[in-house]
Amino acid sequence: MPKELDPSTNEKNFILESLYAGERLDGRELDAFRPLELEFGEEYGLADVRLGKTRVIARVSAQVVQPFSDRPFDGIFTITTELGPMASPGFEVGRQTEAEVLLARLIEKSIRRSTALDTESLCIVAGQKCWQVRADVHFLNHDGNMVDAACIAVVAALQHFRRPDVSIEGETVTVHSMTERVPVPLSILHVPICEGDGGDEANVVTLIDATLQEEQLRDGDMTVTMNKHGEVCQISKAGGVPLDPIAMHRDMNLAFVKVKEITAFIAKRLKEDEEKRVKRDNLLESKAENER
Amino acid sequence: MTIISATTTLLSRADGSAQVTSSDGTTLIASVSGPMEVRPREEQPLRAYLEVLVRPVVGVAGTRERLLESQLVSCLTPIIRLESYPRTCIQVNIQLLTHSRPIKTSRSSPPPPTILSTALNASILALIDASTALRTTVAATDITINKGRHTVVVDVFSGQLVFVDSEGEFTHEELEEALERGKKEGMVRVDDGGDVMVVDEGGGVGEEIRRVVEEKVQRDLRWKDGK
Amino acid sequence: MTADYTTSFRLSPPTSIHTTSEPTLAHHLPFLTLRNSAPSLSTRLQKILYLLKPLHHPTMSTVLLPGSPVSLPPTNTSVPLRLGPGLTHTPPSTITAHHAGTLTSDTRKNALWIPNLTRRYTPLQNDRVICTILRSSGEAYIVAIPSSNAPAPTTITATLPHLAFPGATKKTRPQLSAGATVYARISLANKHYDPELECVDEATGKAGGLGELKGGMVVGVRCGRDWGPVLRELGKVAEFEVAVGKNGRIWVEGKDRRTTMWVVRRIAECDENTWTVEEMRKKVEATKGDL
Numbered sequence: 001m002p003k004e005l006d007p008s009t010n011e012k013n014f015i016l017e018s019l020y021a022g023e024r025l026d027g028r029e030l031d032a033f034r035p036l037e038l039e040f041g042e043e044y045g046l047a048d049v050r051l052g053k054t055r056v057i058a059r060v061s062a063q064v065v066q067p068f069s070d071r072p073f074d075g076i077f078t079i080t081t082e083l084g085p086m087a088s089p090g091f092e093v094g095r096q097t098e099a100e101v102l103l104a105r106l107i108e109k110s111i112r113r114s115t116a117l118d119t120e121s122l123c124i125v126a127g128q129k130c131w132q133v134r135a136d137v138h139f140l141n142h143d144g145n146m147v148d149a150a151c152i153a154v155v156a157a158l159q160h161f162r163r164p165d166v167s168i169e170g171e172t173v174t175v176h177s178m179t180e181r182v183p184v185p186l187s188i189l190h191v192p193i194c195e196g197d198g199g200d201e202a203n204v205v206t207l208i209d210a211t212l213q214e215e216q217l218r219d220g221d222m223t224v225t226m227n228k229h230g231e232v233c234q235i236s237k238a239g240g241v242p243l244d245p246i247a248m249h250r251d252m253n254l255a256f257v258k259v260k261e262i263t264a265f266i267a268k269r270l271k272e273d274e275e276k277r278v279k280r281d282n283l284l285e286s287k288a289e290n291e292r
Numbered sequence: 293m294t295i296i297s298a299t300t301t302l303l304s305r306a307d308g309s310a311q312v313t314s315s316d317g318t319t320l321i322a323s324v325s326g327p328m329e330v331r332p333r334e335e336q337p338l339r340a341y342l343e344v345l346v347r348p349v350v351g352v353a354g355t356r357e358r359l360l361e362s363q364l365v366s367c368l369t370p371i372i373r374l375e376s377y378p379r380t381c382i383q384v385n386i387q388l389l390t391h392s393r394p395i396k397t398s399r400s401s402p403p404p405p406t407i408l409s410t411a412l413n414a415s416i417l418a419l420i421d422a423s424t425a426l427r428t429t430v431a432a433t434d435i436t437i438n439k440g441r442h443t444v445v446v447d448v449f450s451g452q453l454v455f456v457d458s459e460g461e462f463t464h465e466e467l468e469e470a471l472e473r474g475k476k477e478g479m480v481r482v483d484d485g486g487d488v489m490v491v492d493e494g495g496g497v498g499e500e501i502r503r504v505v506e507e508k509v510q511r512d513l514r515w516k517d518g519k
Numbered sequence: 520m521t522a523d524y525t526t527s528f529r530l531s532p533p534t535s536i537h538t539t540s541e542p543t544l545a546h547h548l549p550f551l552t553l554r555n556s557a558p559s560l561s562t563r564l565q566k567i568l569y570l571l572k573p574l575h576h577p578t579m580s581t582v583l584l585p586g587s588p589v590s591l592p593p594t595n596t597s598v599p600l601r602l603g604p605g606l607t608h609t610p611p612s613t614i615t616a617h618h619a620g621t622l623t624s625d626t627r628k629n630a631l632w633i634p635n636l637t638r639r640y641t642p643l644q645n646d647r648v649i650c651t652i653l654r655s656s657g658e659a660y661i662v663a664i665p666s667s668n669a670p671a672p673t674t675i676t677a678t679l680p681h682l683a684f685p686g687a688t689k690k691t692r693p694q695l696s697a698g699a700t701v702y703a704r705i706s707l708a709n710k711h712y713d714p715e716l717e718c719v720d721e722a723t724g725k726a727g728g729l730g731e732l733k734g735g736m737v738v739g740v741r742c743g744r745d746w747g748p749v750l751r752e753l754g755k756v757a758e759f760e761v762a763v764g765k766n767g768r769i770w771v772e773g774k775d776r777r778t779t780m781w782v783v784r785r786i787a788e789c790d791e792n793t794w795t796v797e798e799m800r801k802k803v804e805a806t807k808g809d810l
Contacts, residue, residue, distance in 0.1 A: 005665055008651045009698035010770070014736040017776060027784060041319075041390055046349075048389075053304045057389065061350045084347060086385040088305050089325040093345060136350050138387055140321060141303040307638050327639070373617060378711055420585060423637040425607075425617040428586025449586055480584070505619045506582040512636040513621065515744060515793045 004090045004216070012217055019205045026052075026211065031254055033209045036265060038156055040273045044183065045161030049153040052211065053143035058153035059136045060161040064175060067123065067130040075122020076132040079108055079154060087139035087146075106236055107137070107150050110192050110225040114233035117158060121187040124166055129173055131163060133186065144212040147223055148193075155191050156266050160273065190227040191266070193259040204241060206251060208258065222248075224255045228263040293409060293434040295500040300421040300508045306385075308422025310504075312414040316405045316434065318391040322414035324422040327380035340377035342369055346386040346411070360386075363408055367432075367445055367455045368415060373425040382424065386411050403441045403459040405434040412445060413497060420505055429505075430454050431478035431498040435470040437462065444474025448498040451475040583616040583633060603632025636741040636793070638667040640766035642675060642708040647729070649737060649764030650677065650716070652699045658682070660695060662703070662716060667739050667767035676713055679703060683717035685726045693731065700732045700770060702762045732762060735772030738783045740790035742767040748796045749789055753782055756807045781810055 007015070015025060022030060034052030041048065045060035067074060081104040083091040091100070111117075122131040135154045139146055162183035165176045207214060210221075220240015225233040232252070237243070243251075296313045303309040306323035313319040327340055334341040344364040346357040364384065372382065391407055409432035416430060432445040432455075440462025445455035453471060462470075477496035583589070589606065602608055605618045616622075620633035640648070642664065650664045659678040666675070679701065681692045695701065703716040720727030740746075746763050753759070759773040759782050769786055773779035785806070789799055 005651070005663055006698070008700045008737060009696075010700045010732065010735055011737050012698070013734070014776070014779065018780060021776065023780060025780075025783070025787075043390055046390065055303065057349075057387075059349045080352070082352070084385065084387075085325065085345065085383060086303070086306065086321070086323045086347075086387055089328055089383065134350070138347065138349070140323075140387065141305050143304060376710065420619045422639070423618045423635050426585035427615075427617070429584040447586070448584065449588070502582075502584060505584055509582045509620050509635075512793060513634065515795050516634075517795050 004088065004212075007213060007216055011213070015213065015217055019207070024207070025213070030205065031208045033258065033262075034211075036152070036262070038152070038266065038269045040156075040160050040269070045157050047153045047157035047160060049149050049156065051145060051149040051152075051209065053141055054145060054149050055139075055141040056146065056149040056153045057138045057140060058150070058157040059138070060133060060154075060157040061136070062131050062133045062161070062163045064124065064129055064166075064173075065132040067127060069127075072127035073123050074119040075130040077112055077117050077119055077122070077134075078132070079104075079112055079135045079137065081107055081137040081139075081150060083139050083142075083146075087142040091139075091142075102238060103147055103150070106147050106223055106234075107154065109234045109236070110151055110223075111135075111154055111158075114190070114192050114225065116155070116188060116190055116192055118187040118189050124173055125168065133158075133161075133163070142212060144215045145209050148209060151193060151225070152262060152266065155193065156269070158186055159188055159191070159266065159270055161186055190229065190231070191263050192225045192227050192233045193262050204243070204247065206247070208254070222251070224252060226252075226255055226259045228260050230256050293405065293497070295413060295497055295504075298414075298417060298500070298504045300417055300504060301511075306418075306422070308418040308420070308424070310414045310417035310421060311389075312410055312417065314410040314413075316410070318405075318407050318410040319389040320391070320407065320410055320414055321387045321389060322411065322418040323385045323387075324382065324415075324418040324424060325385070326382035326422075326424070327377035328383070330379065330381035334381065335379055338378050339374040340372075340380045340382045342372060342374060342382050342384070344368070344384045344386070344415075347388065349388045349390065360406075360408060360411060363455075363457060364411060364415060367412055367430070368419075370454070371416075371426055371428060371430055372419065373427060376425045384415050384418065386414070405436070405441060406443060406457070406459075408432065408443045408457060409434045409445075413501060417501065417504055421508060429498075429501065431496070431501050433474050433477040433497050435473050435477075437466045437470055440466055440470070442467065442470035442474065444471055444478070446475050446478035446498075448478055448480045448501065451479045582619065582621055584619055585617050587616045589614040589616060589622060589631075598629040601628065601630040603630060605633030605635065606631060634743060636743045638741055638767070640664065640666040640675070640742050642677070642705050642714040643765070644705055644708045646705045646708075646765040647763075648703060648705060648716070648766040649732070649762060649768035649770050650679075650701055650703060650766070652679075652695045652697055652701060654697055655681075655695070660701075662701065664714070664766050665739070665768065667741050677705075677716050678713060679716040679718070683719060684730065685719050685724060695731060700737060702729050702732050702764065702770065704729060728762070732770045732772075735760070735770055736779050736783050737768050737770050738786050740767050740769060740786060744790075744793075746786075749786075749794075749799050752796060752799050752803050753785055756803055757782055757810055778810060781806070 018025065024030065028034065037050035039048040040046060047058045049056045065076065067076065083100045084093060085091050117133065122133060124130055135157060137150050137154060162185055164178060165181040165184050167174050167176065210218060222235065222237040222243065224235050227233065294315045296315055298310060298312045300310045302311055303323050306325055309321065309323040311319070311321045330341050342365055344361045346360045347353055348357060368384065388407065412432040419426060429448045430445050431448050432443060435442045435444055440458060440460040443457040446453055456471065458467060478498040480498045480502050602614065605616055605620055607615050607617050609615065616633055618633060618635055620635045622631065623634055624631045648664050650662045653661045653663050659680045662677045662679045664675040664677050681687065684693055701718065703718050705714050706717045707715040718726065718729040720729065742765065746769065750761055757773060757778050759771055759778055762770040771779055771782045773782055785802060788802065
């Protein structure tokens with residue numbers, strides 16, 4: 001399979017020289033995100049995120065299963081991330097690269113292990129029936145910073161998702177269809193947002209939301225996950241250039257600002273989608289009445 | 293079945309891409325990469341190796357996807373000029389976005405439509421977008437007659453049958469009728485001189501594909517307008 | 520008019536073409552075997568139709584789909600018709616499109632082709648490309664010819680012999696390290712082999728602008744566009760040196776880093792939005808203050 005070609009010496013020197021002068025190739029500030037776009041699908045739980053040219057889709061779905069025997073009161077939440085060749089021909093099916101494993105773990109750590117989703121609320125009958133919520137992440141176009149885009153997509157899809165309502169009468173559990181009863185949203189405890197920084201060389205330049213080209217040239221990277229309350233969910237820094245604590249502190253403060261912005265953006269889009277749905281449903285209802 | 297919306301050139305890392313929504317509620321993205329480096333065991337000295345990968349929106353690819361992949365390979369192999377790209381690989385990726393999973397149907401209803409037709413139309417658009425050398429353009433339609441469902445793929449110029457996949461109960465006459473209707477849906481209108489006529493009224497899938505390609509070409513060649 | 524059509528050569532008499540395809544299959548690829556022709560001449564689409572007159576095609580603006588038949592009024596002429604990218608000749612006289620686009624012709628050269636913008640480059644003899652050295656092996660450099668948008672893994676590997684530089688001997692050959700950018704001419708291209716490159720102008724034996732490109736920046740664009748008019752617009756306000764590779768790579772070196780950055784951004788925007796020269800002129804006016 002074809003490998004990603006490293007940038008030539010000319011490109012490398014020019015990009016680095018410009019970064020030292022505080023300029024990025026696409027005209028962004030060093031601490032600016034690319035334009036973020038978020039769209040929801042017709043169905044509940046489908047989020048389509050575009051971060052510049054990077055595009056990620058997350059789909060959340062739920063089904064009733066038996067809980068794990070050691071955790072009878074908890075539902076199950078899984079995240080699947082697989083880098084397919086659609087994102088870039090460099091990714092091969094069925095063969096995970098190191099970067100892919102790191103990416104999957106990072107998303108897992110950021111969202112699942114930070115208990116963003118209240119798994120206890122997914123329990124239907126203790127030890128017998130619970131909801132299994134799964135988030136499938138599909139990477140469509142790889143132009144750097146897939147972690148942030150994936151994280152935004154999963155978090156947005158989780159908030160957008162509605163599971164069918166259930167009622168319990170004695171031993172029988174009834175799963176009501178979406179039309180029968182208003183589906184219920186998931187109980188989300190907090191909204192973690194990832195924040196990828198790339199560092200470059202000795203006189204460290206810190207970038208936010210690196211493009212693929214910048215990612216190829218970086219000497220180290222750090223990803224911070226936070227929620228809007230400023231609680232740090234995880235920090236990951238796998239090797240690369242050392243960062244001094246003061247710089248790290250400064251980066252965290254910067255990340256906090258961005259996290260608040262992105263959380264607000266997701267909330268805004270969710271509200272818009274909700275309004276659109278209400279408007280359409282009302283329209284349908286009024287039509288039905290007219291027929292009667 | 294008709295194409296509700298279709299856009300091309302949406303992914304920057306692929307050579308060609310298309311997102312298609314069909315009237316049966318299926319939305320998917322097709323992308324084409326290639327001709328590119330091929331894995332040594334798949335290298336063919338005189339032609340390109342065609343690889344089709346289908347990914348469902350929930351879960352990992354299983355037998356349903358494998359079946360779809362093999363159907364797409366057999367549809368696309370005669371259409372792509374594989375011999376123009378020896379020792380390379382042409383990869384077609386299909387990512388499903390929304391599609392209603394076939395629900396259990398009663399015996400009296402026809403089998404649910406498959407995503408094959410949407411996947412094929414999207415693949416063709418992505419291949420055209422990637423400028424891969426093709427012998428011809430084809431269009432796929434789902435036709436349901438009584439208890440039978442037929443996916444009919446025809447050449448848009450001659451109406452020649454390229455591929456058909458039928459399911460359910462049907463008589464020979466019903467199949468003939470499906471093929472005839474598929475041909476009508478898939479063909480573009482051509483005048484006697486062999487040139488494609490510009491028709492304003494909405495046509496079938498073939499006409500729809502032509503309209504999308506026309507849009508793409510006009511977008512790509514707009515730089516020439518200034519001359 | 521851009522020199523977009525592929526190189527072809529005249530064949531006479533017509534008996535030197537024979538085809539192995541079954542004539543009944545309209546869409547079948549004709550395997551043209553050219554007798555007594557040097558193998559180095561074999562490039563993409565050497566389909567020659569003779570007996571055809573300068574063209575006046577009625578449907579020039581119609582968009583052709585792959586497989587669309589192209590109708591031509593056949594008449595006698597001494598100039599053979601040349602078919603360029605996007606067209607296939609099926610003997611005896613069927614021409615079909617194999618990618619989408621509008622039919623374009625050059626009456627003087629009696630050439631016909633379908634221009635299009637692609638992200639992937641197909642090597643053609645005599646094209647000048649901007650490529651990157653991967654490594655040196657034995658007697659040649661192994662070079663990557665990247666296509667279009669940086670940095671897609673769409674690389675074609677080619678060889679650039681150590682001695683394919685003007686006046687190069689084993690001792691005086693230029694030493695290029697991995698990652699260096701080279702402007703080279705494709706001396707051999709064939710779909711069956713990896714292409715070969717050289718940095719010598721065939722006519723003069725001198726460099727003629729070819730060779731290593733030092734400094735500057737490389738920007739990836741789609742292949743198939745004529746960049747001349749756009750670059751001239753930029754040249755009216757900025758001072759820079761430029762090399763355009765047919766593989767969708769443009770090397771730019773401005774008089775300072777700022778100028779390079781400005782030019783690179785304008786080229787990238789122009790490619791992304793497929794701007795016309797007029798639109799580029801407006802953008803140049805609007806942003807020349809940044810210089």
